[in-house]
Amino acid sequence: MENLATKKNWTEEERLELAAQLDAQLDEFIDGLEKKRYEEGWPEDRWQEEMDKHPFFMKKAPQPGDEVHPMFEGLQKLKYDPEENTLDELALNYKEDGNFYMKHKKFRMAVYSFTEGIKTKCENPDVLAVLYNNRSAAHFFIKNHRSALSDAQRALFYKPDYNKARWRAAQCAYELDKFDVCSQMCEELLEVDIDHKDAKALLHKNKMKKMDTERNQRKEAAESKRRLARFHKLRDALTQRAIKFDDQPINKRTNITDELLRPKFLPLEDYPVHLDEDESTLIWPTAFSYPEFLLTDFQQQLPETATMMDCLITLFEEPLPADKMSSYRPDKVNVYYENRKAGCAHKVNPKSTLREIINEKGFFVSGGALLFYVVPKGTRVEQEFINQQRRPQVYS
Amino acid sequence: MDNVRELIQFLQPNQRLDLKAVALTHVLSLTGSVEGKEAILSLDDMLMAIFGLTLDDNATVSKDAVLSLINLTAEETGAIKVYELAKQVQPRFAIAEVASKQICDEQAELADAWSMVLSNLSRVEALVHSILDTLESTLPQLAKAFAKLEYNKKKCKLHYLAPIFCNLTQVPRGRELCCQPKYQLLEKLLPFASFEESVVRRGGTIGIIKNICFDAVYHDVILNEQDDILVAILQPLCGPEEFTDEEMEKLPIELQYLPESKTRETDPDLRRMLLECLLQLCATRRCREVLRAKGVYEILREYHKWEAKVGRESECLLACENVVDILIKKEDEIGLDNYKSVEVPADQADKFVQEDAAYVKSLLD
Numbered sequence: 001m002e003n004l005a006t007k008k009n010w011t012e013e014e015r016l017e018l019a020a021q022l023d024a025q026l027d028e029f030i031d032g033l034e035k036k037r038y039e040e041g042w043p044e045d046r047w048q049e050e051m052d053k054h055p056f057f058m059k060k061a062p063q064p065g066d067e068v069h070p071m072f073e074g075l076q077k078l079k080y081d082p083e084e085n086t087l088d089e090l091a092l093n094y095k096e097d098g099n100f101y102m103k104h105k106k107f108r109m110a111v112y113s114f115t116e117g118i119k120t121k122c123e124n125p126d127v128l129a130v131l132y133n134n135r136s137a138a139h140f141f142i143k144n145h146r147s148a149l150s151d152a153q154r155a156l157f158y159k160p161d162y163n164k165a166r167w168r169a170a171q172c173a174y175e176l177d178k179f180d181v182c183s184q185m186c187e188e189l190l191e192v193d194i195d196h197k198d199a200k201a202l203l204h205k206n207k208m209k210k211m212d213t214e215r216n217q218r219k220e221a222a223e224s225k226r227r228l229a230r231f232h233k234l235r236d237a238l239t240q241r242a243i244k245f246d247d248q249p250i251n252k253r254t255n256i257t258d259e260l261l262r263p264k265f266l267p268l269e270d271y272p273v274h275l276d277e278d279e280s281t282l283i284w285p286t287a288f289s290y291p292e293f294l295l296t297d298f299q300q301q302l303p304e305t306a307t308m309m310d311c312l313i314t315l316f317e318e319p320l321p322a323d324k325m326s327s328y329r330p331d332k333v334n335v336y337y338e339n340r341k342a343g344c345a346h347k348v349n350p351k352s353t354l355r356e357i358i359n360e361k362g363f364f365v366s367g368g369a370l371l372f373y374v375v376p377k378g379t380r381v382e383q384e385f386i387n388q389q390r391r392p393q394v395y396s
Numbered sequence: 397m398d399n400v401r402e403l404i405q406f407l408q409p410n411q412r413l414d415l416k417a418v419a420l421t422h423v424l425s426l427t428g429s430v431e432g433k434e435a436i437l438s439l440d441d442m443l444m445a446i447f448g449l450t451l452d453d454n455a456t457v458s459k460d461a462v463l464s465l466i467n468l469t470a471e472e473t474g475a476i477k478v479y480e481l482a483k484q485v486q487p488r489f490a491i492a493e494v495a496s497k498q499i500c501d502e503q504a505e506l507a508d509a510w511s512m513v514l515s516n517l518s519r520v521e522a523l524v525h526s527i528l529d530t531l532e533s534t535l536p537q538l539a540k541a542f543a544k545l546e547y548n549k550k551k552c553k554l555h556y557l558a559p560i561f562c563n564l565t566q567v568p569r570g571r572e573l574c575c576q577p578k579y580q581l582l583e584k585l586l587p588f589a590s591f592e593e594s595v596v597r598r599g600g601t602i603g604i605i606k607n608i609c610f611d612a613v614y615h616d617v618i619l620n621e622q623d624d625i626l627v628a629i630l631q632p633l634c635g636p637e638e639f640t641d642e643e644m645e646k647l648p649i650e651l652q653y654l655p656e657s658k659t660r661e662t663d664p665d666l667r668r669m670l671l672e673c674l675l676q677l678c679a680t681r682r683c684r685e686v687l688r689a690k691g692v693y694e695i696l697r698e699y700h701k702w703e704a705k706v707g708r709e710s711e712c713l714l715a716c717e718n719v720v721d722i723l724i725k726k727e728d729e730i731g732l733d734n735y736k737s738v739e740v741p742a743d744q745a746d747k748f749v750q751e752d753a754a755y756v757k758s759l760l761d
Contacts, residue, residue: 191540194578211649218653222638225656 082120091122091131098134110138129159136168145175163189170202179210231258234275237282241355246340246364264367271300272368281305284354286370288315288335292381293322302370304355308335308348312374327376334382336373337363343390348372400426400435400442407445413454420449420460427467437468437477447482447489455505462509469516479523492517492530499554500537507541507548511556518563528570536579543584558600561585565607574604575614582608582624589628595663598632602666605629609673612736618677619686623648626687629670630695632661637698639691646691660702664709671715678722681733693723710759714752 042050051057055072068076078084079093094117101110114135122128136151149172155165170185186203189196235256245260261272268285276283286299288311297315312330320328327333335348339362346362354370357363375382405411406419423446426432436442446468449461469475482491495514498504518527531538541547542557564570574581588601605628608614618625627650634651636658644652661667674692677683687693700716703709722730732738740748 187540191536215649215652218655221655222653 087120087122088124088127091117091120091124091127093117094120095127095131095134098131098138102134102138105141107138107141111135111142114138125158129155129162129165132158133162133165133168136165136172140168140172145172148172149176149178149181161192163192167199170199174202174206174209177209177213179206179213182206183210230275233279234261234273234282237275237280238273241282241359243358244364246366261368263369265296265298265369267298268300268369273365276303282355284358284370285368286311286354286372289371289373290320290322290328291373291375291385293320295320295322302354304358305353307351307353308357308372309350311354312350315374327379328374332377333374334377336375336385337371338366338373338390339364340366340390345373345386345388345390400432401439404439404441404445407442407449409448409452413457416449416452416457417454417460420457420464424460424464424467427464433468433471433474436464437474440481443468443478443481444485444489447485447491450494459506459509462506462513466509466512466516469513472520475517475520476522479517479520479526490530492527496531496534496538499557500534500541502547502549504548504552505550507550507552507554508556511552511554511560515556515559515563518560521566524563524567524570528564528567528573531564532573535573535581539579539581539584542588553594555594555596556600558585558588558597559603560600562600562603562607565604568611571608571611571614575608575617586624586628590631590661595666598661599663599666601628602632602669606669606673609676612676612679615677615680615683619683623650623690626690626692627651629673630692633667633670633699634658634695635660635698635702637702639694639698643691643694646689646694648690651691651695660699660707664707664712667703667707667709667712668715671712671719674719675715675722678719679735681727681730684722684727684730688723693720696720696723704760708760710756713759714756 052059053069053072055069055075058069058072080090082090085093094113098110098113098117101107101113114131117131118128118135132151132155136148136155139145139148139151149169152165152169152172155162156169159165166185166189170182170189173179173182173185183203183206186199186206189199190203193199238256247260258272263269263272263285265285265287268287271283271285273282273284275281282304283301284304286302288297288299290296299311299315302311309330312333312335316328316330319326330350335350336345337348337357338345341364342362344362346360348357358365358370373385375385403419403423406415407423408416411419423436423442426436436446446461446464449457450465452458452461465478469478479491482489492514495510495517498510499507499514501507504510514527517523538557538560541554542561548554561574565574574585582604585601585604588597589605591597591601605625608625609618609629627648630648630651634654636654636656639647661670674687674696677687696716696719700713700720703712703716722735
């Protein structure tokens, strides 16, 4: 070209000739290129999908974990790359994101964005205060009151006069029953603005709730104290009578617990042994079993002063429905109890009181209750009951 | 006298520190005796010099100066003299303002000492109005300093703010400011009626309550839906005794199910003051009905047993019985709305006082 350029005095013809020559060369170059289809465009059948991926046209922000468009990645880099932004800018960018999510009520995403902002190690107290405050707000909306409170308090640490954060801290403290924190926050708000209606109302509400809660705690404490005293009296009464339990090893000091005394028979469950109002008579839950019918009657509250005859009279006030022969009358039956440890049955003297019976050497409280067997006197049923195989219980 | 006068020259602000300090120590010891106090109070120049030294840069000097002021204002005459002089001197030494500023300053070493000075000054009825005018705008701040334990970072306890508030409520304006719902001053002060650590705080607070209860204007405020004042009065009179659940439900919620560790006010004078407050509240029918509904009778029933057995103060027993005698009556037996409207002839009144005195003697064996 240089030769051509140096050559002077071009004639019109020469110029045309050169132009034609260059055209031909270009054509030749183009023809010489490899024949390839244009493939970088969007395929017709998937253009919509591609459109959604393009950062200019996308309708939804990519979710964390999605594969993103390279152009989007570039934009992200511009916005989030520590090399492209100062720490303050970076933190503020995350704040903007968080605020955007807040506006669209995506509070979890907002928490995530503000957290990223806090993680930028930005040291500007104002920016940090805003980030913590906003994250506190996001937490508050999803009822994470504990996190909301601690964030609000951190915001106040960075910016002591941040009343938005203070007000939220007060609300969270109220929800969390941190009455003293709540009242302190409200007081501080009222110091700045004596007419802060909300703070005044919350202060009052907080006081009421505190009073109520404390009263309930005191009441609960008083009640559990009363329960304990009652239990101790019961325990003393049981120990004094040297009552034996078949769920407990012999010859060991019986450890009386609520669990030991809880009746294991369902109908008796709500009536564990207890002291009567006079505080000297034990009231026992009792089961009367009829081996003949495989049936059991339950007496929920029998005073230990009653004799077995008394019990039988009440028991047979109405004849047993299964007793077709009328053989179960108070004077026509024998009552036994089993000594499961020795594996034998003892006959009960109907004139004995329950207290005397329980006191007998072979009597054990079984499953928190008294258990008796009732059979018609001198019958096959009685013989069978007595001769029934009983294996002694073995305790290690 | 002349010896005392000679000290003045050493008490000037620009004087050598060691001379100032020694002279002031001497002055402080003088204020401990009646004669010394009289001598100093008669020397305006001496007092002015002391005023000047209260704000001295040296901590020992300023402390001794303020301590001297406490002693000098302990009696009414001294308090008036100091207050009036402080007003007249040029430039003016605004003593109440200085005191309140120091009390409100979290970092002030002398906050307690200044609160004692202010307590002494405000005790004098003749000065209260003027002091109240000065303090009015700082009352919320003072209440805050009082209510927030460990407000002062230099370990001042600020217990003497209680008698200050008590003194201010001597006059109607003070009571009015205290009861204004806007600042909720009273609400902040009341809990200290049962503040175990300091009898000064407790006594001052109970004094405030008494001042307010003796002003019938506030009876309706006291017995409204919030039981704050009633609770403050009753709490120190409550013990650990258990009530039946029905009785318990009547009591203000803060007084329900008190723990076994609950004790009663140990100072008989304060117990008597509280009972006198209740008696004042018994004046009108509406208030009596409220008191009955809130279980005051039940609390006093237990209190009376305790006072007879443990407290053993016949004045308190009488004060308790006076309230119970009214509460136990049905309204149709009482048959009048306001006890205060009853006129008692002078000779009868004397007779009652004598009868009471005789009865008090017979109360305990």
